[in-house]
Amino acid sequence: MNWxxxxxxxxxxxxxxxxxxxxAVVLAGALLSMFxxxxxxxxxxxYGPNRVGPLGLFQIVADMLKIFFKEDWIPPFADRTxxxxxxxxxxxxxxxxxxxxxxxxxWGVADLNIGILFFFAMAGINVYAVLFAGWASGNKYALLGAxxxxxxxxxxxxxxxxxxxGIVAMTGSFNMRDIVNSQxxxxxxxxxxFGFCTFVIAGIAVTHRHPFDQPEAEQELxxxxxxxxxxxxxxxxxxxEYIGIVLISALLVTLFLGGWxxxxxxxIVWFLLKxxxxxxxFVLLRAALPRPRYDKVMSFGWKVCLPLTLVNLLIxxxxxxxxxPAA
Amino acid sequence: MEIAxxxxxxxxxxxxxxxxxxxxxxxxxxxLIVSLIAVAMVFFALGAxxxxxxxxxxxxxxxxxxxxxxxxxxxxGDSAVAQERAWLSPRVWRGPAILxxxxxxxxxxxxxxxxxxxxxxxxxxxxxxxxxxxxxxxxVVVELAAMLLLAALVAASxxxxxxxxxxxxxxRERQREQSDAGAAVPRxxxxxxxxxxxxxxxxxxxxxxxxxxx
Numbered sequence: 001m002n003w004x005x006x007x008x009x010x011x012x013x014x015x016x017x018x019x020x021x022x023x024a025v026v027l028a029g030a031l032l033s034m035f036x037x038x039x040x041x042x043x044x045x046x047y048g049p050n051r052v053g054p055l056g057l058f059q060i061v062a063d064m065l066k067i068f069f070k071e072d073w074i075p076p077f078a079d080r081t082x083x084x085x086x087x088x089x090x091x092x093x094x095x096x097x098x099x100x101x102x103x104x105x106x107w108g109v110a111d112l113n114i115g116i117l118f119f120f121a122m123a124g125i126n127v128y129a130v131l132f133a134g135w136a137s138g139n140k141y142a143l144l145g146a147x148x149x150x151x152x153x154x155x156x157x158x159x160x161x162x163x164x165x166g167i168v169a170m171t172g173s174f175n176m177r178d179i180v181n182s183q184x185x186x187x188x189x190x191x192x193x194f195g196f197c198t199f200v201i202a203g204i205a206v207t208h209r210h211p212f213d214q215p216e217a218e219q220e221l222x223x224x225x226x227x228x229x230x231x232x233x234x235x236x237x238x239x240x241e242y243i244g245i246v247l248i249s250a251l252l253v254t255l256f257l258g259g260w261x262x263x264x265x266x267x268i269v270w271f272l273l274k275x276x277x278x279x280x281x282f283v284l285l286r287a288a289l290p291r292p293r294y295d296k297v298m299s300f301g302w303k304v305c306l307p308l309t310l311v312n313l314l315i316x317x318x319x320x321x322x323x324x325p326a327a
Numbered sequence: 328m329e330i331a332x333x334x335x336x337x338x339x340x341x342x343x344x345x346x347x348x349x350x351x352x353x354x355x356x357x358x359l360i361v362s363l364i365a366v367a368m369v370f371f372a373l374g375a376x377x378x379x380x381x382x383x384x385x386x387x388x389x390x391x392x393x394x395x396x397x398x399x400x401x402x403x404g405d406s407a408v409a410q411e412r413a414w415l416s417p418r419v420w421r422g423p424a425i426l427x428x429x430x431x432x433x434x435x436x437x438x439x440x441x442x443x444x445x446x447x448x449x450x451x452x453x454x455x456x457x458x459x460x461x462x463x464x465x466x467v468v469v470e471l472a473a474m475l476l477l478a479a480l481v482a483a484s485x486x487x488x489x490x491x492x493x494x495x496x497x498x499r500e501r502q503r504e505q506s507d508a509g510a511a512v513p514r515x516x517x518x519x520x521x522x523x524x525x526x527x528x529x530x531x532x533x534x535x536x537x538x539x540x541x
């Protein structure tokens with residue numbers, strides 16, 4: 001057994017961790033659709049899907065069966081390459097972002113020194129999913145949705161990056177593990193409250209969640225960029241959106257709420273609890289808020305959030321220089 | 328590291344070739360995106376992960392999105408493909424190809440004739456070193472770039488301001504004020520402009536007296 005070195009064991013454990021995290025994220029994304037419908041129903045004083053299985057828990061199985069066996073139709077006027085590529089980009093780029101999130105001191109896929117930048121790179125690639133889907137569908141509504149989505153995502157990604165630079169300046173590192181470790185005594189939500197607010201808004205906008213779902217507004221665009229999609233390709237957009245919610249929640253927990261830090265309970269429980277809190281918050285936002293007009297969304301991003309993040313960054317830099325000029 | 332470098336460099340060259348030879352505009356853009364990501368991988372392999380990440384964020388994630396955005400709006404059909412094919416005749420690409428070949432020869436000669444050690448080492452340059460360089464020796468260049476970007480931003484914002492929209496807004500406001508005035512004062516004084524009409528008589532008089540004083 002000379003090949004069984006500690007290095008091989010470490011590699012195998014790391015691979016196992018990666019597979020477990022991947023499966024957990026995909027499962028969470030799929031289950032969220034049922035969870036969200038039940039929660040929405042609760043807040044809107046109705047029942048929601050409660051027929052299949054106990055408490056409607058098997059609704060997701062029924063939905064998945066339906067999605068898998070639906071005809072996988074590619075319109076004859078569509079551009080086949082892009083039409084097939086778009087859902088893959090939508091799901092893959094978001095799944096890859098989970099690579100940099102440290103879940104507990106021992107769990108996590110990659111310990112990248114450019115962790116935050118890797119997430120931004122993947123968020124940047126994710127724009128192409130909507131853009132390609134809208135264009136390849138050969139449908140005017142889809143194209144309009146794609147144009148809205150790309151303009152919105154580009155605008156909100158600008159200050160999404162700037163919102164986190166305060167944290168990077170305080171930690172002195174892009175590494176997510178360093179960021180979590182430096183929050184042991186004080187969570188960054190306290191000194192970086194405006195960064196937190198703008199990052200939440202930008203996160204919702206980048207995942208095209210309600211109230212920032214103008215790209216797929218049913219009333220105006222008849223579902224926007226994925227109007228021509230059916231079957232599992234549509235399912236990948238659908239699950240991809242929920243994976244985006246889980247991703248933004250996990251990022252918020254890692255960056256602003258101290259990651260796995262917390263008293264009494266084990267780290268994994270704290271991480272999951274905090275992430276679940278933000279997921280529920282996302283659902284509550286959808287249940288409670290109306291959808292603003294598109295130009296309002298754009299001017300809010302550029303005229304309110306961007307200046308706010310810049311002022312936040314300026315004050316953060318000044319405070320760092322005041323308190324600790326040597327560093 | 329060397330294998331990663333040569334593989335991603337090969338991908339970059341092949342993808343860029345397809346950008347040039349491709350006839351479908353959007354497909355060519357997809358190859359350009361692949362090429363940019365491959366160049367980012369080259370940066371990673373050379374030990375500059377910060378530059379690689381920025382390459383993906385800025386070029387692939389922002390600039391190319393705008394390219395794709397614009398090309399998609401152009402609604403290019405089969406005629407564009409035919410035109411591209413016509414442009415790819417040897418008569419058109421012969422000249423630039425010869426010039427580029429001369430440059431390639433110069434580069435190869437420099438590479439093999441120079442005294443570079445020619446080995447890819449695994450030194451990793453992190454964001455801190457990049458930042459120290461940018462805000463140390465190269466500070467003036469950074470400031471100049473910032474000014475250039477600011478000028479571009481102001482110009483774009485000015486060009487993007489639609490006058491029609493402003494005028495429509497103004498007209499709507501005027502109309503609203505007029506209707507308000509119509510509700511408050513049945514018949515505005517004929518010599519007054521419609522914009523001045525909504526002011527109540529007392530406020531009007533105080534304004535006038537203030538104007539008279541100044």
